[in-house]
Amino acid sequence: MPDHEPFRFKNGEDLLKKADELGIELPFLTTLDPLFQTAQIGSKTIPNRLAVQPMEGFDSNDDGSPSELTFRRYRRYAMGGSGLIWFEATSISQEGRSNPHQLMLTKDTISGFSELVKRTKQSAQDKFSNDHDPFLVIQITHSGRYSKPYGQLSGKIVSTNPYLDIPEKNYTLFSDDEIDKVKDIYIEAAGLVYEAGFDAVDIxxxxxxxxxxxxxxxxxxxxxxxxxxxxxxxxxxxxxEVHERYPELIIAVRLNATDGIPYPYGFGMAEDGSFDIDLTETKRLIKELTKSGCSLLNYTAGIPYRNPHFVRPFNRPLIGLQPPDEHPLHGVERLINLTTELHRDFPQVPVVGTGYSWLNRFFPNVGAAVLEKELATFIGLGRSSFAYPDAPEDLMKKGSLDPGRVCIACSRCTELMRKNHATGCAVRDREIYAASYRKMVHG
Ligand SMILES: Cc1cc2nc3c(=O)[nH]c(=O)nc-3n(C[C@H](O)[C@H](O)[C@H](O)COP(=O)(O)O)c2cc1C
Structure with missing residues (x-):
């Protein structure tokens, strides 16, 4: 396995040379036109193929409603020109919150979310034109074993897992009845998503x-x-049930194609208990999802607390952790290949591709090639959207990115999040996040 190394490529040729050395066929296109083509989701036309990936900011008010900082983040995305904005993990209940400042959508907070939809769409239209109508998806969630509604892990899990359980922690299991109750809350929350005016809900x-x-x-x-x-x-x-009750609401699913955790403790893995990926069950599940009314997909991989390099290839690990024994370009390759294989089997469902931020200023070239080859429908950007929300606008107007503004995959956004701070880019959005990062590190 080649060593981990940070991104230090001066031009596309150097990047492609490295990919070649690693045996990776990295799609790469010089023209960026595919990024600016419209796309269709149901009856809606999406202005371009660039998408903001869901990224928690942990900056809600205490009751879970969006704060001014939350409005700021979405205003920046809207004014940046992305055709699709996938709103962050939003809890369906207090018990299911992963952080006391995770957004939470309930009957008590819905007015804040309606306002968030209204202002986000308005910001995009004011900046571009009335025809520029970004597609808004919101991810609803219960954090399960990672619930920390009051700042400490609540310790409720669905099954013990030697790869994920914290040894000294006492866990209790969710009963079947409790899981059924969670289902009812999800369905209610999806109704609130519809009422608030989002185009789609992500389960x-x-x-x-x-x-x-x-x-x-x-x-x-x-x-x-x-x-x-x-x-x-x-x-x-x-x-x-959501499809039956709210037929006009597009249902999306952000699905782990594979966990990187051996059977019988992970999903999308070979049944021999090895670390090999096996997408047989993933494909069976996608087939059922599409039959049930899911009409937008986003594939991801890994578990951030266990194998973060599966989720987001990075240059620098979290403080105190070692880098993985894998070149980050292999992480990018894994995410592109998983999406390619699954999209090839279900081409009728639009799909957002993931894991492009590590590619720095060359993500548009790789993204354009992926789109041209029809390996995905949208190119999703997570950390890059924190760092450089108006990258889409720069690409449209100037045809290139400002190297001084791109994400450097330094993991500071994750560090802020893990220490229960509101998060964003401490390097490129210094006005808000640099001071809190300094305070977090130096006290
Ligand atoms: C600070 C932070 C917050 C995140 N929040 C979410 C989230 O709310 N929901 C989700 O599905 N993924 C979340 N992710 C994962 C990203 O959406 C994305 O899959 C990952 O960062 C890889 O994409 P990138 O290379 O463009 O950053 C988060 C990642 C980071 C670093």
């Missing part, structure tokens, strides 16, 4: 949170564990 099924945790619950007994039918019961019942 989050990734990164180790409740619905995704269930997908890997091979060892759980009862109706939510064991067979794929049982493990995916909660997700499919939610999708089915």
């Amino acid at each position: 989050k099924a990734c990164h180790g949170y409740l619905i995704h945790e269930l997908l890997g619950a091979h060892t759980r007994k009862g109706k939510h564990g064991g067979s794929l039918e049982n493990r995916s019961r909660l997700l499919l019942e939610i999708v089915n």
